[in-house]
Amino acid sequence: xxxxxxxxxxxxxxxxxxxxxxxxxxxxxxxxxxxxxxxxxxxxxxxxxxxxxxxxxxxxxxxxxxxxxxxxxxxxxxxxxxxxxxxxxxxxxxxxxxxxxxxxxxxxxxxxxxxxxxxxxxxxxxxxxxxxxxxxxxxxxxxxxxxxxxxxxxxxxxxxxxxxxxxxxxxxxxxxxxxxxxxxxxxxxxxxxxxxxxxxxxxxxxxxxxxxxxxxxxxxxxxxxxxxxxxxxxxxxxxxxxxxxxxxxxxxxxxxxxxxxxxxxxxxxx
Numbered sequence: 001x002x003x004x005x006x007x008x009x010x011x012x013x014x015x016x017x018x019x020x021x022x023x024x025x026x027x028x029x030x031x032x033x034x035x036x037x038x039x040x041x042x043x044x045x046x047x048x049x050x051x052x053x054x055x056x057x058x059x060x061x062x063x064x065x066x067x068x069x070x071x072x073x074x075x076x077x078x079x080x081x082x083x084x085x086x087x088x089x090x091x092x093x094x095x096x097x098x099x100x101x102x103x104x105x106x107x108x109x110x111x112x113x114x115x116x117x118x119x120x121x122x123x124x125x126x127x128x129x130x131x132x133x134x135x136x137x138x139x140x141x142x143x144x145x146x147x148x149x150x151x152x153x154x155x156x157x158x159x160x161x162x163x164x165x166x167x168x169x170x171x172x173x174x175x176x177x178x179x180x181x182x183x184x185x186x187x188x189x190x191x192x193x194x195x196x197x198x199x200x201x202x203x204x205x206x207x208x209x210x211x212x213x214x215x216x217x218x219x220x221x222x223x224x225x226x227x228x229x230x231x232x233x234x235x236x237x238x239x240x241x242x243x244x245x246x247x248x249x250x251x252x253x254x255x256x257x258x259x260x261x262x263x264x265x266x267x268x269x270x
Contacts (some may be wrong), residue, residue, distance in 0.1 A: 032057070034073035038086065039063075042072075045090050047118030048111055064112040100270045120269045121171035128161035128168060131261055134224045135195040135203050164190065185262050195261060196254045207253050213238050216253070224260040 036057060043049035050069045051057045063069045076086050090096055100117035102108050109115035122130060133141055169178045185191055199205045203223055210216040217237045221229040229237070237256060244252035260266070 030077060031073065034077040034081070035069055037081070037083075038069060038072040038076055041083070041086055042090065045087070045096060046114065047120040048114075052112065064114075117270065121175055122267060122269055124165040124168035124170060125161065126269075127267065128165040129157060130266060131164070131195055132157055132161050134261060134266065135257065137201050137203065137206050138223045139206070140201060160194075164194070185258075191258075192254075196258060198250050198254070204250065204254055204257055207257070208250055213241055217241075217256075220253075220256060220260060224257070225263075225265050 035051075036054075039049045039051050039054050039057065043052075043054050050063045050065055051061060052064070053061075072086065072089070075089075076082070079085055095114050098115070098117045100119050102116045111118065167180070167184050169175075169181050196202070196204055198208065203220070207216050207220055210219060214234060217229055217234055221227060221233070240256060241252050244255055
């Protein structure tokens, strides 16, 4: 309990945040500061840092690609620590775009080589937004809007996703779907009413107007997974729809969309 007779705490004569920046940007420490920023951003985008683990940046833990780290750190410092420039450079690189599937011969490449893309879990916010976009009417999502309207639409989507994101588990190195998350996607009215609603502004409402089963399946894959289904997937879902349509056509479509939305392909960043 605070002593009422104790003297009031003195307000420091300097800003701790400003002092931190001053120390970080001193000539002797500037190189370390820029390298640390680059490594953290690289880790966030690529799934692994150039120095790993990222909080062990010292001479005994050398970078996997020292020249790359130095070049990016120097470029960052020379351009006023412009993070947008750094992020743009990484996401437009061949290393970022590389597939997570290894098609070469021999042993699977070590993760520190970045020769194969790292499979990464989406964060709760990324996942909830992805679910909302994938479950929406694709024509409404893709229609062009002016900048002012897009800001409103983005804010609306983000606000709508917050409730769902709060119920999704944060990813970890040894991630396993929790019981709560499994129950959320299996039994929650929120999933049914938000993602699987039979209405004109949702994917289910669009799909039910497609009479041909193969076209329906193809459209569902394109919207949710951004790819076309292979022959085995088409055959499997044709059989699924044929069997489940006895419960009602809309119910069968909802179950198919649910299967696609809750698949690992949407949960992970490949």
